[in-house]
Amino acid sequence: MPKTIAKLRNKKYVKQGGRCFYCNQPMWSGSSKRFQMTYSISESHARWFQCTAEHLLAASEGGPLSPDNIVAACKFCNWTRHKSKRPLSPAVYKRQVLRRLELGKWNRLLFSATTLGNTESRRCKK
Numbered sequence: 001m002p003k004t005i006a007k008l009r010n011k012k013y014v015k016q017g018g019r020c021f022y023c024n025q026p027m028w029s030g031s032s033k034r035f036q037m038t039y040s041i042s043e044s045h046a047r048w049f050q051c052t053a054e055h056l057l058a059a060s061e062g063g064p065l066s067p068d069n070i071v072a073a074c075k076f077c078n079w080t081r082h083k084s085k086r087p088l089s090p091a092v093y094k095r096q097v098l099r100r101l102e103l104g105k106w107n108r109l110l111f112s113a114t115t116l117g118n119t120e121s122r123r124c125k126k
Contacts, residue, residue, distance in 0.1 A: 004065055009053035012072040018051075021071035021090075022081070022097045023106065027051040045109045048076040056090045058082070076107045 012021075013029050020027055028035035032046040039046075054073035057063030071090075073081075077097060081087050088096065100106040 005053045005070065008065070008067060008070040009051060009072055011067070012053075012070060013051045016072050020049075020074040020077055021054060022073055022077040022094050023101055024098070025049065025074060027072065027074045041109075048074065048107065048109050050075045052078045054078045054081075058087070076109070080107075 010029065013027065018026055018029075026035070026039075027049050028046065029051040032043060032050065035041075035049065036043060036046045051072050052075050054071050054077075055063045056069050056071060059065070063069050081093050087093070097106060
């Protein structure tokens with residue numbers, strides 16, 4: 001990954017409080033070991049919560065490598081948004097993710113309300 005995008009990703013990770021732009025769940029950056037221990041999950045589950053740089057407007061569609069076009073997103077949300085031929089816009093995708101998360105129909109690897117506590121679940125409804 002080019003240094004510029006890595007710097008932008010790291011800045012957004014900090015600015016977003018270590019939470020995914022789409023699902024608002026915690027992510028990790030660097031090593032997953034501490035994250036795994038904190039949330040008592042396996043390495044394979046933790047991989048989906050790795051912080052990635054997400055282009056709001058895809059680079060393939062002319063999206064610039066700029067702070068306004070890059071956010072930090074968990075690997076699951078980033079991958080899921082871009083697996084379809086016509087990805088939803090960031091705003092529509094975020095609403096869909098939060099709605100599905102609220103219904104318990106999003107990433108099955110996501111932490112349950114009992115794991116994160118009810119305050120974390122409520123935070124996702126923003």
